[in-house]
Amino acid sequence: MPATPQTGNKAERLKAFLILEARAAGFDVARIVAPDAIADHAPAGLDAYLKAGHHGTMAWMEDTRDRRSDPRVLWPETGSILMLGMNYGPDRNPMEVLARTDRAAISVYAQNRDYHDLIKGKLKGIAGRFAARSGADVKVFVDTAPVMEKPLAEKAGIGWQGKHSNLVSREFGSWLFLGSIFTSAVLPPDPPELDHCGSCRACLDICPTDAFPAPYRLDARRCISYLTIEHKGPIPHEFRRAMGNRIFGCDDCLAVCPWNKFASDAREAKLQARDDLKAPKLADLLDLDDAAFRVLFKGSPVKRIGRDRFIRNVLIACGNSADPSLAEKCSDHLHDPNPDVRGSAVWALSQLLGRDELLSLQARSKEETDDTVRDEWHRAFTQD
Template identity: 60%
Template sequence: MRALHTKPEKLLKAFQEKAAALGFDGVRVAAADSIPQAGARLKEFLDKGRHGTMGWMAETAERRAAPSSLWPDVRSVIMLAMNYGPDDAPEHHPLAHLDDPGSGGISVYARHRDYHDIIKGRLKELASLLVSRGGGDVKVFVDTAPVMEKPLGEAAGLGWQGKHTNLVSRELGSWFFLGAIFTTLELPPSGAERDHCGSCRACLDACPTDAFPAPYQLDARRCISYLTIEHPGPIPAEFREAIGNRIYGCDDCLAVCPWNKFAETAREAKLIARKDLDLPRLLDLLQLDDAAFRKFFSGSPIKRIGRNRFLRNVLIAAGNSGDTALLDEVRGHLADPDETVRSTAVWAFGKLASEAQFQAEKAKVFPGENNEQVRCEWLAVTS
């Protein structure tokens, strides 16, 4: 065990003050061995195939099961929270897009700069303070390594994993990012938070695709956040209408949580929503080529899914909009170079076009289509 250069209480006080100055809204400590059940729960999740196409979860399961599996020398884990809550303006409400089918719904966490870029540098600054005043070694993580952030956040006392499996805080509601600092120092644990969900099931009932087999269980294969962000290729037809106009992620289960009545607007300027990402117009988004997509979403987490996957999502929203003014833009994507975009465009065109329009376009396009998935989509659609 590494000896502390400074008394634990004094070290943690200095650390908390610095964290607050850097924009963090919560700091708690968990022992490295504080989540003994996490590995078994992860295994059950993986054994049931609920991770979908996220093969990296299975590949890293052993290291993910416990902090010491990832880094044997770790003794304590400092968990930090940074609030990204939306403000009270109607256009900033997490579900405002549902009343405006001509717009696209973007998850609150992605309406501003990529949180990885914001948080990681500040964690490194805090880690330097920890080493200089306390000694030992450190590692910092922001959702980019096999770390069980939510169970660790609960064990540290930042919140509890609600029935939707996300972390909920009595102070921050549902809107906060997590960062972790692993250290070889033995710091006094803050104590775990208990579950405050009670009999409430608002999050479970709000899910458009029934992605919760039971309270505290998630089947990612049915989750709109997974389908629009992590899932490659065409989105299964059974979920397309339920997706509505959600084009990147889904906040429904978070937004209805009663604990959000205590949430506050983000105080970090870089986490204030961009105005052009509150209710972006589908017509504009359908016109993005790869260069325009990269430019428009520069610095945004949306950029990482790429133009083709994003356009797939926008086309589903267009098909669900009922807005025939989008028909020409959707028609243009019937010849898109990417087969997933083409196949989704077929579905969207079938939703918006008249029978005569659909059959006329099919007669022009279908005979020359050489991708089996796209051909199947043409045959499956009935306008």
């Protein structure tokens, strides 16, 4: 059905009902934005991002360009959009684990249940109750759909896109899960938020891989979150040492933002981290076969990358650990069925062992036939 105009008082009442429902469902912030609010700048910014190739292998961003740049292309009946945010802020600075090189750093958002599942269920409940009250049509989206959530959240006044391109809130810093409810009802929009970054460039300067070619621009191909999650195949050599012990995502540019609050200064997050995922031992993670990986990460975003890509990342972290005691477990992966795992094991061992020990292991791996793994062995003996 087409967008449904509402009279002033009725529209205000429906908006108030919607906001109350969102709060009751556990969202920390909920605000209305018009569907044409990002039309002036978001499409141009997206086009420039895609033209520069900064999306890497995420071809779906280009495939969904038209729907992504205009909510009305995604759903022509859209009259208003409710943007919602849920705080997932940690109780301490997540960068503390980076100094514990025998441990793995998993991004804060992935230390509990997959937020897509958690939020989508709540959105469906809110949308259903609103539809029953208003008679309007509704649709819900959480991240996986072609919706430019961060620009829409900025125009709704939830926060602003910082120089790291993520949403920043004066109340919650960089720690907000976003979701949206599209409705055919036309509701009063909220005013947008202003940019409060000022001259600060902390998020740009801390990036281990220089993934920001300019403020407000991210080259995903250099981003550790992209490399550990989206990137298939071997991790490019130029980024391996910079990865440190980050095995799933990277929180550096988020955590360093001065708008963040931790511990007693932060409002209680809706998702508390699992203790076993706050700083797991690299040695324990190396033991995971596919079945054990699935059990450990059941319901977690980590599960989506699969065991092989995960172990690839863990082996890079082992190579950066400066802990030779991990070498024996790394060597067990020289015969892994997956060539990316075998190649990462070679690199890890080249960082942990001396030349003679490495030669002994290579002699036991003469049957290697994969060219990428053979190249890893060659590099192991020719690197500076």
